[in-house]
Amino acid sequence: MSMPLIERVLSEALAVLKAGMATKLAALATEYGDGVTLTVPDTTTGYWCDVRPPDPQREADFGVLTQPTICLWPTNVSPTAADTPVNFANEYALEQSFVAAVVVRGDTQQQSGLRQMRYVRAVVELLAAQSSLTCGQCLYRGTDWRERDLTPDEANYTLQGVISAFSVVTFETP
Numbered sequence: 001m002s003m004p005l006i007e008r009v010l011s012e013a014l015a016v017l018k019a020g021m022a023t024k025l026a027a028l029a030t031e032y033g034d035g036v037t038l039t040v041p042d043t044t045t046g047y048w049c050d051v052r053p054p055d056p057q058r059e060a061d062f063g064v065l066t067q068p069t070i071c072l073w074p075t076n077v078s079p080t081a082a083d084t085p086v087n088f089a090n091e092y093a094l095e096q097s098f099v100a101a102v103v104v105r106g107d108t109q110q111q112s113g114l115r116q117m118r119y120v121r122a123v124v125e126l127l128a129a130q131s132s133l134t135c136g137q138c139l140y141r142g143t144d145w146r147e148r149d150l151t152p153d154e155a156n157y158t159l160q161g162v163i164s165a166f167s168v169v170t171f172e173t174p
Helices: 006-032 109-127
Strands: 047-049 069-074 092-104 138-149 160-172
Touching (some): 006 109, 109 138, 109 160
Antiparallel strands (some): 069 092
């Protein structure tokens, strides 16, 4: 039996981000050349991967994370029977959807916005590259650019986040 489903997708996506983020951010810093600092997320405390997003109000969640942080979690999309046809080998094609949230710090709204755009670009370019994941092709579905102030009582742009959606079609056999 082999149906790891979303766990395999998230594990592979996390590994791709950790392995490629330093090189991608260095390339972006060179391309833009405007002095905007793009710190590489710490491979231990700069990533969150769970079945739910981290809660900024819980010390157990955000207290252990450093900035910038990239968070991965599955979305609440359930396939219907018509969406998962079985082929002759008893193999199911299933779409696994997840989001990647980029959480950054900035001294100003402009600095926070520039960092968000560049970290999102890095995430999208790493995950949506052809053959980035071995379990299936990772498709970029878009980014919600509404700023999320993760410290609602402080409107100083020190901690902001944006969310990008992805999906991967995996082929599972029960």
